[in-house]
Amino acid sequence: MSKDNQVLEEITSKEYEHGWTVNLETDEAPKGLNEDIVRFISAKKGEPEWLLEWRLKAFRAWLRMTEPTWPNVHYPAINYQDIIYYSAPKQKKTANSLDEVDPELLKTFEKLGISLTEQKRLTGVAVDAVLDSVSVATTFKEKLAEMGIIFCSFSEAVKEHPELVKKYLGSVVPMNDNYFAALNSAVFSDGSFCYIPKGVRCPMELSTYFRINAANTGQFERTLIVADEGSYVSYLEGCTAPMRDENQLHAAVVELYALKDAEIKYSTVQNWYPGDKEGKGGIYNFVTKRGLCAGDHSKISWTQVETGSAITWKYPSCILKGDYSSGEFYSVAVTNNYQQADTGTKMVHIGKHTRSRIVSKGISAGKSQNSYRGQVHVLKRAAHARNFSQCDSLLMGDQCGAHTFPYIDIENPTAKVEHEATTSKIGEDQIFYCLQRGIDEEAAVALIVNGYAKEVLNQLPMEFAVEAQKLLALTLEGSVG
Amino acid sequence: MSVTSASPLSKDALVALPATATDAWTEQRAQARQALLKNGLPAARSEEYRFTPVLRSLEKKFSPRQLAGYSEGTSLPALDAHLIPGFDAYRLVFINGAFDATRSTDLSGIPGITIQPLFNDRPMLNLADVEADAFTALNTGFGTHGLAIEVAPGTRLAKPLLVWHGQKSDSPAAFHTRLQIKLGAASEATLVEKFDTEGSGDVFHTFVEEIEVGEQAKLQYCKIQNDAGQVTQIANTVIRQADSSRIDTFTFTFDGKLVRNNFQIVIDGENCESHFFGLYLVKGNTLVDNHTVVDHKKPNSFSNEMYKGVMDGQSKGVFNGKIFVRPHAQKTNAFQSNRNILLSDTATVNTKPQLEIWADDVKCSHGCTSGQLDEEAMFYLQSRGISKSAARAMLLYAFAGEVIQPLFDETLKHYIDQLVSQKLH
Numbered sequence: 001m002s003k004d005n006q007v008l009e010e011i012t013s014k015e016y017e018h019g020w021t022v023n024l025e026t027d028e029a030p031k032g033l034n035e036d037i038v039r040f041i042s043a044k045k046g047e048p049e050w051l052l053e054w055r056l057k058a059f060r061a062w063l064r065m066t067e068p069t070w071p072n073v074h075y076p077a078i079n080y081q082d083i084i085y086y087s088a089p090k091q092k093k094t095a096n097s098l099d100e101v102d103p104e105l106l107k108t109f110e111k112l113g114i115s116l117t118e119q120k121r122l123t124g125v126a127v128d129a130v131l132d133s134v135s136v137a138t139t140f141k142e143k144l145a146e147m148g149i150i151f152c153s154f155s156e157a158v159k160e161h162p163e164l165v166k167k168y169l170g171s172v173v174p175m176n177d178n179y180f181a182a183l184n185s186a187v188f189s190d191g192s193f194c195y196i197p198k199g200v201r202c203p204m205e206l207s208t209y210f211r212i213n214a215a216n217t218g219q220f221e222r223t224l225i226v227a228d229e230g231s232y233v234s235y236l237e238g239c240t241a242p243m244r245d246e247n248q249l250h251a252a253v254v255e256l257y258a259l260k261d262a263e264i265k266y267s268t269v270q271n272w273y274p275g276d277k278e279g280k281g282g283i284y285n286f287v288t289k290r291g292l293c294a295g296d297h298s299k300i301s302w303t304q305v306e307t308g309s310a311i312t313w314k315y316p317s318c319i320l321k322g323d324y325s326s327g328e329f330y331s332v333a334v335t336n337n338y339q340q341a342d343t344g345t346k347m348v349h350i351g352k353h354t355r356s357r358i359v360s361k362g363i364s365a366g367k368s369q370n371s372y373r374g375q376v377h378v379l380k381r382a383a384h385a386r387n388f389s390q391c392d393s394l395l396m397g398d399q400c401g402a403h404t405f406p407y408i409d410i411e412n413p414t415a416k417v418e419h420e421a422t423t424s425k426i427g428e429d430q431i432f433y434c435l436q437r438g439i440d441e442e443a444a445v446a447l448i449v450n451g452y453a454k455e456v457l458n459q460l461p462m463e464f465a466v467e468a469q470k471l472l473a474l475t476l477e478g479s480v481g
Numbered sequence: 482m483s484v485t486s487a488s489p490l491s492k493d494a495l496v497a498l499p500a501t502a503t504d505a506w507t508e509q510r511a512q513a514r515q516a517l518l519k520n521g522l523p524a525a526r527s528e529e530y531r532f533t534p535v536l537r538s539l540e541k542k543f544s545p546r547q548l549a550g551y552s553e554g555t556s557l558p559a560l561d562a563h564l565i566p567g568f569d570a571y572r573l574v575f576i577n578g579a580f581d582a583t584r585s586t587d588l589s590g591i592p593g594i595t596i597q598p599l600f601n602d603r604p605m606l607n608l609a610d611v612e613a614d615a616f617t618a619l620n621t622g623f624g625t626h627g628l629a630i631e632v633a634p635g636t637r638l639a640k641p642l643l644v645w646h647g648q649k650s651d652s653p654a655a656f657h658t659r660l661q662i663k664l665g666a667a668s669e670a671t672l673v674e675k676f677d678t679e680g681s682g683d684v685f686h687t688f689v690e691e692i693e694v695g696e697q698a699k700l701q702y703c704k705i706q707n708d709a710g711q712v713t714q715i716a717n718t719v720i721r722q723a724d725s726s727r728i729d730t731f732t733f734t735f736d737g738k739l740v741r742n743n744f745q746i747v748i749d750g751e752n753c754e755s756h757f758f759g760l761y762l763v764k765g766n767t768l769v770d771n772h773t774v775v776d777h778k779k780p781n782s783f784s785n786e787m788y789k790g791v792m793d794g795q796s797k798g799v800f801n802g803k804i805f806v807r808p809h810a811q812k813t814n815a816f817q818s819n820r821n822i823l824l825s826d827t828a829t830v831n832t833k834p835q836l837e838i839w840a841d842d843v844k845c846s847h848g849c850t851s852g853q854l855d856e857e858a859m860f861y862l863q864s865r866g867i868s869k870s871a872a873r874a875m876l877l878y879a880f881a882g883e884v885i886q887p888l889f890d891e892t893l894k895h896y897i898d899q900l901v902s903q904k905l906h
Contacts, residue, residue, distance in 0.1 A: 395841035403837045413823035420848040
């Protein structure tokens with residue numbers, strides 16, 4: 001036991017590697033939230049009238065709403081007036097190429113291992129980097145534009161492609177969808193926008209990297225991805241934040257819109273600062289992610305590796321509206337120390353012959369609480385819907401908790417729905433087997449955890465799979481239950 | 482929310498609940514009444530009654546006064562027609578919510594068992610939490626009839642106990658009955674409960690049952706709910722198990738307008754074994770809601786749960802199965818499965834298997850499914866000259882059989898078998 005404790009100690013004392021800050025000159029809004037702040041943000045971004053109206057409508061809706069209390073997470077009340085809702089690195093004008101970007105900024109992203117300049121040379125991934133509240137750089141834009149693909153920051157999209165933004169903004173997550181989505185709709189500062197035209201298969205992975213840098217700020221970005229008929233896109237999202245003692249709020253909205261025969265693959269490696277081992281500080285990650293399979297035969301797939309955040313509250317969902325459309329959700333959620341995660345998915349079967357698949361793997365260690373909350377809803381007209389869900393939990397240590405709250409609501413008799421869940425710890429026999437073959441305890445645990453999460457990690461694009469595996473190992477290696 | 486405040490059974494309206502004339506308020510009952518006034522009846526949006534609109538179903542027919550146990554227009558239901566043929570048991574009869582000693586077996590001469598009336602200043606076991614469920618509060622606060630049964634340590638009852646709840650009313654009537662059972666250490670008992678209703682009136686029945694199973698004691702339990710189509714029944718059952726005890730429980734629901742079973746097992750001892758099975762086979766407008774809780778508080782126990790449902794017509798099946806494994810309840814093995822078959826386009830099922838685990842060295846799993854009869858199996862049978870309806874009945878019978886087969890008594894098994902075949906044809 002003492003050895004286990006020692007090993008656990010080592011792991012828990014491991015520092016968050018992205019905890020540094022950079023001194024960037026920023027342009028900030030005053031603390032607090034009111035209609036003036038909403039107008040301020042909108043004015044800063046030089047937005048058209050309709051968008052300001054939309055924001056204000058969302059803000060008014062938000063005022064009438066109350067913060068949800070049903071998630072299985074506990075935190076002190078958030079003072080929404082104590083947050084800076086807009087923070088942007090000072091820039092003279094919009095950078096047209098990377099050469100014009102503040103070198104300090106580039107260094108920031110280099111530290112994160114996302115060298116924007118290097119990306120230029122490497123083929124494979126186009127990056128939109130979002131620091132605090134605004135998008136600072138988007139790579140590979142021209143190359144993508146040749147194929148008609150629009151990949152830019154949200155504010156740019158509002159200016160360049162207002163018709164697309166107007167058509168799809170809020171079409172999947174309405175501005176008054178829930179408390180945090182309404183808040184985001186009112187104050188969102190930037191994010192990524194992506195449009196794949198008809199029949200185009202995006203040749204590279206598109207990627208957004210989010211970073212909260214400034215103190216006392218919240219990050220409210222918005223991602224909108226539209227895949228037109230017969231197109232395909234794979235999208236990656238990563239995030240980090242510096243170590244700070246106070247909690248910071250991250251309330252993002254991601255909307256995916258897949259038309260007929262289109263496919264969107266959305267992968268997230270979430271590594272926000274989780275707070276220290278006493279549970280102090282860390283990001284509150286309250287995110288609304290939803291995809292709409294609007295057309296027949298469309299497909300949306302969510303893959304997420306959740307290792308960070310003090311509190312995660314997030315349910316990437318699929319609305320399967322088109323006939324024969326399908327939705328997938330693959331998730332690994334790891335919690336350690338005092339982290340709390342309440343995450344899962346929602347699969348709403350509306351169209352006929354719709355299919356969905358849920359694979360959720362939870363790993364809890366330390367004093368953390370890890371919950372899976374999911375819903376499979378088969379509506380009356382969704383004949384021949386098919387769902388398979390699997391949610392497994394792995395417990396390490398006797399002070400953590402694993403919870404599952406699956407809701408299965410079936411209104412059509414032809415639906416075939418299966419759900420299974422298990423909870424267990426790493427078997428002593430498995431460890432013993434490895435030890436016997438000369439694999440030490442730490443490596444054995446890493447091996448077993450990796451194997452346990454493999455089904456999900458396999459879904460990640462290669463660049464991310466490596467990072468995700470490293471992250472898993474970092475949070476958990478050696479912690480034998 | 483505004484809808485419920487206007488309801489004739491809203492929290493404000495409940496103040497009009499009358500005090501029962503028959504007994505002085507004990508502290509326990511006063512607390513229950515306060516809890517009811519404080520929490521009100523579960524509103525439509527309440528998580529625990531999300532799919533079970535019990536308030537909506539009650540408020541059309543009942544005033545607060547009627548809810549508290551007003552009954553007029555009741556008459557004697559036909560006891561004999563509802564007995565289980567060939568089932569030899571000690572019989573305890575409740576007629577229209579009141580214990581009927583003349584129709585019950587006189588147990589005074591039987592060694593090792595004592596029976597006393599409840600609600601006469603006698604403290605109740607208090608296993609059922611009046612704060613957790615409004616209908617437990619209603620029952621505790623306004624119940625008038627119940628029995629306290631005690632089985633002495635080491636006693637093995639020669640015959641099963643059959644508790645029959647018979648009701649007949651042609652106008653709206655509410656009944657609140659209660660049972661508490663203490664099984665002494667190393668005792669063994671079999672309890673069969675049967676619910677039948679006749680008459681044309683809307684009947685509301687709350688039933689609270691608290692069972693304490695002592696060390697090394699064994700309980701076999703079977704509940705058969707075959708009420709008529711206008712009955713709303715809320716049953717709250719709590720069973721607490723001490724070290725090395727074993728329970729086998731079965732819940733069969735065949736009819737009723739709205740049946741809600743809150744079934745809670747508290748494993749408060751080590752090395753316990755608990756098996757519980759459920760079958761709901763319904764059609765028409767029946768809504769069956771089984772909310773089960775298995776609460777592992779101590780290490781080294783085993784629980785296994787299997788509930789199956791067949792829904793036809795416009796019926797609704799609701800299942801919520803919670804498994805709690807508390808900190809320190811290490812080496813717990815807990816399994817749960819819920820399987821449903823929908824036979825019609827208008828039947829629905831809402832299921833929520835829920836695991837909440839705070840101990841690491843455990844093995845827990847749950848699974849649930851919903852679907853139709855297997856087309857290939859149907860084809861197989863039909864290709865061998867079996868008619869479609871016979872094939873369907875055969876497959877459903879086999880589906881239900883998994884829950885009937887483990888039943889502990891052959892006569893009972895035969896009886897349930899027959900009920901199931903009747904319902905399937």
